[in-house]
Amino acid sequence: MIKSHVQQEIQKRLAERDLEALLVYSDGTHSLLVPTHLHYVTGTRAMGPSAAIVARDGQARWLVEPEWDVQRVKPLTWIKDVRGTRNLCRDLMVALSELCPSGKLAGCGLAPMPEGLYASLEAKVKVTPGNDLVEDVTRVRTDAEVELMREVGEIADVGANAMAEYARPGVTEFELVARMEHAMRLAGADDNFILISTGPHNQEMHEPTERRLEPGDIVIGEISPAKDAQFMQLCRTVVLGKPSALVVAKYEMLMEAFRKALAEVRVGASAGQMSKAMNAVISQAGYEKFCYPPYMRARGHGFGVGTLAPGGAIDDDTTKPFERNQPVVVHPNQYLEETGYLACGETVLVTDSGYERLSKTETRLESVEV
Amino acid sequence: MQNLQPSIKCGRNIWNAQALPREEFQARLRRVQAAMAAKGMDLAFVYGRAFNSKADQCYLTNFVTRLAGASAVAVPREGNPTVFFEGALRGVPSFKKTTWVDDVRAGNDIGALCGKYLQENKAESVGLVGIHPQMPFKQYRALRESLAGRQVSDEDNLVADLRRVKSERELSCIRAAGAAVEAMFGTIGSAGSKRTERVIDAEARLTARLKGAEDVRFYIMRPGEWALRVAGEAQLAQGERVLVYAAAEMDRYWAEAMRTFVVSEKGWTPVEAGAAGAAWQEMVKAAAAGQKGDAPVKAAIQAATSSGMQLGDDFGYGNGIGLSLDERPVIAAGSTEVLEAGTALSLRVFTREQGGFLLGDTLILHSQGGEIVT
Numbered sequence: 001m002i003k004s005h006v007q008q009e010i011q012k013r014l015a016e017r018d019l020e021a022l023l024v025y026s027d028g029t030h031s032l033l034v035p036t037h038l039h040y041v042t043g044t045r046a047m048g049p050s051a052a053i054v055a056r057d058g059q060a061r062w063l064v065e066p067e068w069d070v071q072r073v074k075p076l077t078w079i080k081d082v083r084g085t086r087n088l089c090r091d092l093m094v095a096l097s098e099l100c101p102s103g104k105l106a107g108c109g110l111a112p113m114p115e116g117l118y119a120s121l122e123a124k125v126k127v128t129p130g131n132d133l134v135e136d137v138t139r140v141r142t143d144a145e146v147e148l149m150r151e152v153g154e155i156a157d158v159g160a161n162a163m164a165e166y167a168r169p170g171v172t173e174f175e176l177v178a179r180m181e182h183a184m185r186l187a188g189a190d191d192n193f194i195l196i197s198t199g200p201h202n203q204e205m206h207e208p209t210e211r212r213l214e215p216g217d218i219v220i221g222e223i224s225p226a227k228d229a230q231f232m233q234l235c236r237t238v239v240l241g242k243p244s245a246l247v248v249a250k251y252e253m254l255m256e257a258f259r260k261a262l263a264e265v266r267v268g269a270s271a272g273q274m275s276k277a278m279n280a281v282i283s284q285a286g287y288e289k290f291c292y293p294p295y296m297r298a299r300g301h302g303f304g305v306g307t308l309a310p311g312g313a314i315d316d317d318t319t320k321p322f323e324r325n326q327p328v329v330v331h332p333n334q335y336l337e338e339t340g341y342l343a344c345g346e347t348v349l350v351t352d353s354g355y356e357r358l359s360k361t362e363t364r365l366e367s368v369e370v
Numbered sequence: 371m372q373n374l375q376p377s378i379k380c381g382r383n384i385w386n387a388q389a390l391p392r393e394e395f396q397a398r399l400r401r402v403q404a405a406m407a408a409k410g411m412d413l414a415f416v417y418g419r420a421f422n423s424k425a426d427q428c429y430l431t432n433f434v435t436r437l438a439g440a441s442a443v444a445v446p447r448e449g450n451p452t453v454f455f456e457g458a459l460r461g462v463p464s465f466k467k468t469t470w471v472d473d474v475r476a477g478n479d480i481g482a483l484c485g486k487y488l489q490e491n492k493a494e495s496v497g498l499v500g501i502h503p504q505m506p507f508k509q510y511r512a513l514r515e516s517l518a519g520r521q522v523s524d525e526d527n528l529v530a531d532l533r534r535v536k537s538e539r540e541l542s543c544i545r546a547a548g549a550a551v552e553a554m555f556g557t558i559g560s561a562g563s564k565r566t567e568r569v570i571d572a573e574a575r576l577t578a579r580l581k582g583a584e585d586v587r588f589y590i591m592r593p594g595e596w597a598l599r600v601a602g603e604a605q606l607a608q609g610e611r612v613l614v615y616a617a618a619e620m621d622r623y624w625a626e627a628m629r630t631f632v633v634s635e636k637g638w639t640p641v642e643a644g645a646a647g648a649a650w651q652e653m654v655k656a657a658a659a660g661q662k663g664d665a666p667v668k669a670a671i672q673a674a675t676s677s678g679m680q681l682g683d684d685f686g687y688g689n690g691i692g693l694s695l696d697e698r699p700v701i702a703a704g705s706t707e708v709l710e711a712g713t714a715l716s717l718r719v720f721t722r723e724q725g726g727f728l729l730g731d732t733l734i735l736h737s738q739g740g741e742i743v744t
Contacts, residue, residue: 029420029438030377047374066372068684071597111506112419118507174382178579181380185572190600193378206464207383207436207584226377294459 001144001228001305002043002078007054009137010041014056014106021055021100022130023092023121027112028065032193032224032231033301033312037109037134039229040306044076049117051092052079055099063091089117093124106130138306141325145230149303149327149349151188152225152232153358156347158187159194159223160234160361167219167238169370173198173208180223189225193233196221201340215241215370220343222333229305233329234359235345239367247339251365254344257281257332258363261299265322265330265348265355271310272318275299278332279316290335303327303347326350327358371626371685371716372696373587373598373615375421377438381584385432385468386621389546392470394539398429399451401532406447409525412493415484415513416529417442417500421585425693426500426529427453428622433469434584436461440505442480443471444487454483481509485516497525534690534698535712541734543623544692544714548732548743550578550618551627554588558614558629561637564605567612570638571601578618585619587626587695593726596684606633611641613728617695624695626716627744628730645677646727650719653687654742657715659735663705670719681721688717691732711737 010022026038028048039045042052048065060079064070067084074082085091096105103125110118110127121127162183166176173196181192195205198219205222213219217240224233239247261278278299279291290296298313304327310320314328322328331345346363348355406414418424420438427443428434431453435441439456452473455465459476466474477483488496496517501510502524514522536544554574561570571588578586589598591613592606598615606612610633617626631638643650649670656669667687674681681687688701691714699707701715709715718730733740 027419028422029375031438032377033437045374048372068597071595071684072599111508113507114504115502115507115510172382174582175580177380178576181579182572182576185575186569188568188603191377192380194380195378203463204460206461207379208381209384209467210382210582231377297458 001148002076003142003145004078005140005142006041006137007060007078009140010054010133011056011058013133013136017106017128017133018104019056019106019128020102020104021053022106022108022133023096024052024054024108024134025110025113026050029112030191030229033308035135035304035307036229037131037306040138041134042073042077042079044073045229049088051088053095053099059099061095061099063088063095089120092117093120096125100125104128106133108134135307135309138304138309139323146325146349148228148230149232150358152227152230153347154360155184155187155189155225155227156223156232156234157359157361159184159225160236160359163219163221163223163236164238164366164368167213167240167368169213169215169240171213173211173213176213177208184225188227190228191226193224193226193231194221197341199340203335204341205343213240218247218340218342220341222343231303232327232347232358233303233331233345234347234361234363235331235333235343237343237365239365241367241370243365243367248365250336250339251342251344253281253285254332254334254342255364258330258344261330261332262348262355265328265350267324267350267352268321270318271314271320271322272316274330275314275316275318282332282334287334287336295335299332300328300330300345303329322350324350324352371615371689372422373589373617374600375438376585378436379421379434379585381579381586382582383434383468383584385470389543389621390432390539394537395430395432395470398532399445402430402445402529403447405528405532406445406497409497410495411497411523411525412447412495413491414445414497414499414525414528415442415501416445417480417505419504422695423500423504425533425697428693429529429533431469431471432622433465433471434622436465440480442484444484446491446493452487454480456480479509481505481513484513488516493520495521495523497523497528499525499528502526530698533693535710536692536714540623540692541712541714543621544625544732544734545743547583547618547620547623547625550581550583550620551616551625551732551744553577553581554616554618555627555629558631558638559640566603566605567601568603574616583618583620584622587615587617589615591728593722596722598685608633608635611725612638613726622693624691624693625732625744626691626695626730627732628718628728630727630729641727643727643729644724645674645679646681646719646721646729648677649674649679649681650729653717653719654733654740657709657717657733657735657740659709659711659737661709663700663707663709664703666701666717667703674719674721679721679723681719685718685720687719688715690714691716709735711735
């Protein structure tokens, strides 16, 4: 998605910081839990190692590998000067000489940069950390961005419905995930992050195996479709057969944690408070130790192309506040000794008064007749 | 052929011990350890990032990182390896089911995990495989500090050299991947003419996934675009031509192929190959054990030129394929690398002429000729 305001906003911030240019790097990987700054700035994702330079004076250049990928990205980006390269290091140094002769450069997304490239960069320019520069630009969500979030929310619903439809005894985990992926691709997803686990007592979610589902299984899934690098996530639990009273009770406890956590979501509220509200319910139920590492990493996280704000891992210590139009997953996913891991949660859009649900399917314990 | 990586593999992820038993990996380990001994290396760290660069460490362990993160394997000159992966400790039990290696360690920083391992290991000489070209610089610098006082060398080809010629078991996995790719094209061929690119993509992927493909790549190109891209929402009109790339990974091994279709009433119908097809035939004939890596390229260009057609090298003419979509041997003009029996190649011809045409397959080189598996 080309965001017309991005170049101007970057130029403005470069001027404020007295910097001449911004360098944005990607190693060509794509992750649910890492912002794709290069995608955000350029408008599309990179195939291989790639670097874009946006200069304060209005010049911009994007170097892509392999060379033929120029043809793919050109219609998808606002950057006119897109060049294929077989030697990113050499061509990047040339570009910096031309677009940032003063050497006053902000660097964004440089964390995965390998030593050879970074050493050359360091020898040539003074690199000022610039992730926050781009992430500051991302705070303004365009209508098109918000609409995309809603669209991906609907795609996630399709995935959740497919999970409930195809989770049946005899089906393998990989067949089930294949059906979910298929349904979400048909609905418009261009990438799918799906983790799953099945069995009477799940330990954690993982990629699908060859295990065949059995009556009585608890099927848990993180259903996270993406379109144009915007992810959404639903966390769902489906029981094959009538769930035991114990599973029903424990899931209701997680639902209470979910409701309490959602009540803390609104513009200006601390994201950490959402986590604390969730953990309070689960701790009061006697599972305090399972609320924290090594058992539990995060109670939610942001989603976005150029940012994961208010955090890539929201826990009790997260101090950043929620901001308008942030998509945030709230998930009291929890391992419980009696039931195993249960999945519960969904992604919401932060609003002034609270939140907007991005999915229409209900977060609840599902069961199917077998 | 290099292409876009997903955020997760999403497909069946197991250690298929029937296809690749423990002794297969132990034999590979012994070969790597012998190569290390020959170079005077006590320890090697073999590193890979995400899904397009996992081949070397996967060769030794069958291990693939879950997310688009990094993983590495420590290989002592004697004894068993240790796997490190970027991720949470709670992932260790399920990861252990995908590798024969017993010692699997989780953490946020592979460089730091390697550094910690060095405290347990008195190796004087350490080889780094894939680390300088791939490891994030901060991790790399911390690791180099941990290596202070030891003899360190970059050994980026240590494993790649050994995995170029495949075992029969590996070739069987490539054949299985080839069958999945074939099935994808079968789905495309039987698709109705009114289906959109997106639907074709979804159906093709489902076909491969249900066969057990752990990763699937599918890209599309219309004449004039000349770039393989993700399928869009468009429906193709009858008579339109579409060039398709499909790849599937089975039990860690890839096969890929390319086809050209025209949309007809019956659906997507393969386009008659014509002069480009003749160039392709010559290319396959020239891809023989003992030939150099530029022989298939020369043969294809010569055949096309004699028919008055100009081939394009936009996507290259080919490459080795296996645990990686793009590996040795190099198939390109000027390549002097000698082709060997037991290697797997992806070969392709492409032209923008005559409406545009792309044809490619994965083949296995035998001493008596090539075996096309897609």
